[in-house]
Amino acid sequence: MLTSANLVWLIALPLFSSAILLLAGKRSNSWGHVLATTVSASAFTVGVIEFFAMQGRPEESRAVTQKLFTWISVGTFKVDASLLLDQLSICFVLLITGVGTLIHIYSIAYMSHDLDRRRFFAYLNLFIAAMLLLVLGDSYLNLYVGWEGVGLASYLLIGFWNQKPAYATAAKKAFVANRVGDVGLSLAIMIAFATFGDVSFAGIKEHAEHASSTQLTAIGLMLLLAACGKSAQFPLQSWLGDAMAGPTPVSALIHAATMVTAGVYLITRSNFIFDQAPIAQLMVLVIGGVTLLFGAIIGTAKDDIKKALAASTMSQIGYMILATGLGPIGYAFAIMHLLTHGFFKASMFLGAGSVMHGMKDEVNMRKFGGIGKFMPITALTFGLGYLAIIGVPPFAGFYSKDKIIETAFNAGGVKGIALGVATLVGAMITAFYMTRVVILTFFGNERWGHTDEPHESPALMLIPIALLSVGSVVSGFVLSKGQGLVHWLEPIVNPLKEHHAEEFLPPIVVSAMTLSVVVIGVSIAIMKYRGDQLAVAPVNVSSLTKAARRDLFQDDFNETVFMRPGQSLVSNLLNLDYLVIDGTVRAVGSISLTAGSKLRSLQNGYVRSYALLTVIGALALLTVIWVVTA
Amino acid sequence: MSIANYLYLSAILFTIGAIGVVVRRNAIVVFMCIELMLNAANLAFVTFARINGNLEGQVVAFFTMVVAACEVVVGLAIIVTIYRSRRSASVDDASLLKR
Numbered sequence: 001m002l003t004s005a006n007l008v009w010l011i012a013l014p015l016f017s018s019a020i021l022l023l024a025g026k027r028s029n030s031w032g033h034v035l036a037t038t039v040s041a042s043a044f045t046v047g048v049i050e051f052f053a054m055q056g057r058p059e060e061s062r063a064v065t066q067k068l069f070t071w072i073s074v075g076t077f078k079v080d081a082s083l084l085l086d087q088l089s090i091c092f093v094l095l096i097t098g099v100g101t102l103i104h105i106y107s108i109a110y111m112s113h114d115l116d117r118r119r120f121f122a123y124l125n126l127f128i129a130a131m132l133l134l135v136l137g138d139s140y141l142n143l144y145v146g147w148e149g150v151g152l153a154s155y156l157l158i159g160f161w162n163q164k165p166a167y168a169t170a171a172k173k174a175f176v177a178n179r180v181g182d183v184g185l186s187l188a189i190m191i192a193f194a195t196f197g198d199v200s201f202a203g204i205k206e207h208a209e210h211a212s213s214t215q216l217t218a219i220g221l222m223l224l225l226a227a228c229g230k231s232a233q234f235p236l237q238s239w240l241g242d243a244m245a246g247p248t249p250v251s252a253l254i255h256a257a258t259m260v261t262a263g264v265y266l267i268t269r270s271n272f273i274f275d276q277a278p279i280a281q282l283m284v285l286v287i288g289g290v291t292l293l294f295g296a297i298i299g300t301a302k303d304d305i306k307k308a309l310a311a312s313t314m315s316q317i318g319y320m321i322l323a324t325g326l327g328p329i330g331y332a333f334a335i336m337h338l339l340t341h342g343f344f345k346a347s348m349f350l351g352a353g354s355v356m357h358g359m360k361d362e363v364n365m366r367k368f369g370g371i372g373k374f375m376p377i378t379a380l381t382f383g384l385g386y387l388a389i390i391g392v393p394p395f396a397g398f399y400s401k402d403k404i405i406e407t408a409f410n411a412g413g414v415k416g417i418a419l420g421v422a423t424l425v426g427a428m429i430t431a432f433y434m435t436r437v438v439i440l441t442f443f444g445n446e447r448w449g450h451t452d453e454p455h456e457s458p459a460l461m462l463i464p465i466a467l468l469s470v471g472s473v474v475s476g477f478v479l480s481k482g483q484g485l486v487h488w489l490e491p492i493v494n495p496l497k498e499h500h501a502e503e504f505l506p507p508i509v510v511s512a513m514t515l516s517v518v519v520i521g522v523s524i525a526i527m528k529y530r531g532d533q534l535a536v537a538p539v540n541v542s543s544l545t546k547a548a549r550r551d552l553f554q555d556d557f558n559e560t561v562f563m564r565p566g567q568s569l570v571s572n573l574l575n576l577d578y579l580v581i582d583g584t585v586r587a588v589g590s591i592s593l594t595a596g597s598k599l600r601s602l603q604n605g606y607v608r609s610y611a612l613l614t615v616i617g618a619l620a621l622l623t624v625i626w627v628v629t630a
Numbered sequence: 631m632s633i634a635n636y637l638y639l640s641a642i643l644f645t646i647g648a649i650g651v652v653v654r655r656n657a658i659v660v661f662m663c664i665e666l667m668l669n670a671a672n673l674a675f676v677t678f679a680r681i682n683g684n685l686e687g688q689v690v691a692f693f694t695m696v697v698a699a700c701e702v703v704v705g706l707a708i709i710v711t712i713y714r715s716r717r718s719a720s721v722d723d724a725s726l727l728k729r
Contacts, residue, residue: 605725607660612652 021122032118084138127153181229188222220280227263248353288322301548331493343471372442399476431521643670
């Protein structure tokens with residue numbers, strides 16, 4: 001395998017920049033954002049150079065590695081800190097650094113009034129470095145470092161405005177929910193190490209061919225748990241909505257385009273495990289299917305524009321997870337949807353940020369309305385993202401989502417029909433809630449309740465959005481042209497070049513069905529939300545809407561099943577500790593004190609009483625001797 | 631006369647001395663009572679020397695006398711000093727160690 005000395009710079013540049021910005025403190029306030037953005041752009045340049053170099057090489061020698069140092073060396077067990085750039089990781093490198101750089105540029109303007117802008121950029125760079133380490137690590141252990149790193153950066157950025165207690169709580173919630181998933185990942189690594197004595201991707205891939213399916217299933221399920229935590233999949237999804245407490249560029253970069261897709265990367269990277277563990281693969285399908293509907297239903301009821309987009313992210317990642325569960329054929333489509341989603345969701349989040357920027361940080365869509373004519377460029381770019389996500393041809397989402405629906409139908413038998421119907425229903429709900437977002441925000445009557453007209457955002461914010469919406473228009477076509485991405489990823493995810501044994505439905509029928517459900521979803525939304533709307537959410541709504549507004553009781557469930565019993569367990573243990581353990585210690589203390597104060601009265605300072613005691617003592621001694629010897 | 635009578639006398643003298651130490655307040659009297667107890671012990675030692683027919687008891691009696699002499703020197707000096715500073719030789723007044 002080829003080696004390249006360039007890979008380390010991808011991680012080292014943003015990491016050093018982050019360290020400089022954090023250590024230099026206020027001195028770097030004036031140039032911190034410039035450094036951070038330059039570094040991110042440099043990392044992107046390195047990525048592009050590596051991409052073209054890779055493209056120029058023949059298929060079997062495309063992957064390059066770089067060994068940094070020997071990390072752990074105990075007996076025969078040896079782990080190198082080394083990086084692996086192959087056809088799969090280059091997709092992520094380009095997405096992370098490309099979208100990352102655009103969001104850096106956007107943030108310069110978006111955060112310009114924030115006193116802590118330098119700290120924000122330091123965290124952003126930290127995130128870029130950790131995310132690149134996640135996708136470049138050549139073993140599960142190296143991946144784990146990046147995995148924890150992005151968790152930390154996500155925590156720091158969600159709680160960036162931690163002067164507001166609710167935001168600090170949201171950051172903590174995200175961290176705790178992610179920890180549950182992280183435990184899954186560490187257990188998977190431990191099982192893999194105990195079974196194969198190796199943690200590198202290449203090593204485990206080799207061993208997995210002869211491994212028992214029980215062990216592979218255990219590893220697969222633990223990896224799935226990890227993916228659920230990081231990618232906000234059912235049942236660990238509850239943190240993503242609250243994570244919108246972070247600044248909008250963070251929501252766009254971390255909680256839409258990159259970090260939350262790490263679970264998809266993990267499962268795709270571990271394809272050699274899942275392909276031989278049918279039970280784990282089935283669970284992946286179930287989780288993906290449940291989450292895509294779950295997120296979509298929540299999305300229909302949210303009035304907070306960012307939370308509606310977050311629910312949509314959850315749902316779209318559900319599509320990707322479902323695609324990874326479909327086996328060798330599905331991985332490439334999952335990655336394709338991941339990339340196109342990265343473009344259109346980031347563009348829509350940045351658009352939402354632009355609307356908030358012009359609307360004095362208002363996020364309630366009920367108080368928007370008619371913004372389109374005041375912010376035409378934002379409305380246009382948001383509209384392109386909207387067309388992409390609902391899957392209108394020829395926008396990006398059409399190519400990627402259609403492929404997933406088609407592959408789901410072709411999975412065969414009852415499973416195929418169930419998955420296909422779930423993805424179709426998901427597509428319809430997606431069309432409904434995205435139309436709702438667009439109508440409530442950009443069309444209809446003006447409901448913002450003050451006379452200040454919203455203003456269009458500065459060019460520094462609009463240019464990144466515009467570039468991302470170009471991506472959301474063309475990326476689907478570019479990636480699927482001549483099955484480009486599918487063939488590109490084949491050596492990694494589908495080495496046997498598997499195809500559908502038989503097609504349940506021809507592609508044209510699937511496309512027609514998808515388009516018709518999209519049209520139905522859009523029409524329902526238009527009928528429901530045309531005309532003037534009120535600035536407050538209606539109260540008399542169906543119980544399903546109420547449930548969706550409460551995130552389908554995910555928080556209530558967590559609080560009832562985990563939080564309250566956990567709290568009562570803790571308080572009981574605390575009482576036990578106080579009463580029994582501390583009680584014993586305190587009893588010993590108080591016995592000593594009481595005995596002391598009683599005995600102290602003997603020490604009255606009178607010589608004659610001491611003498612009397614001496615006499616009594618001597619007499620007692622004599623009596624004892626007399627009794628014993630007699 | 632039985633030789634045991636010396637021991638009885640010794641016990642009586644020791645008891646008188648012990649009671650005196652406990653009940654009297656005047657430091658000089660307490661001091662004299664201590665001397666009485668020491669001498670009662672001496673009498674017992676000498677009697678035992680006689681009973682056993684060796685000199686060991688008499689040797690110890692001499693040691694006791696030497697120690698008693700030293701004790702008188704130190705003890706009287708303390709009592710005199712206390713009397714000078716407090717104008718009182720009562721042992722109950724000298725109870726400052728309690729605090």
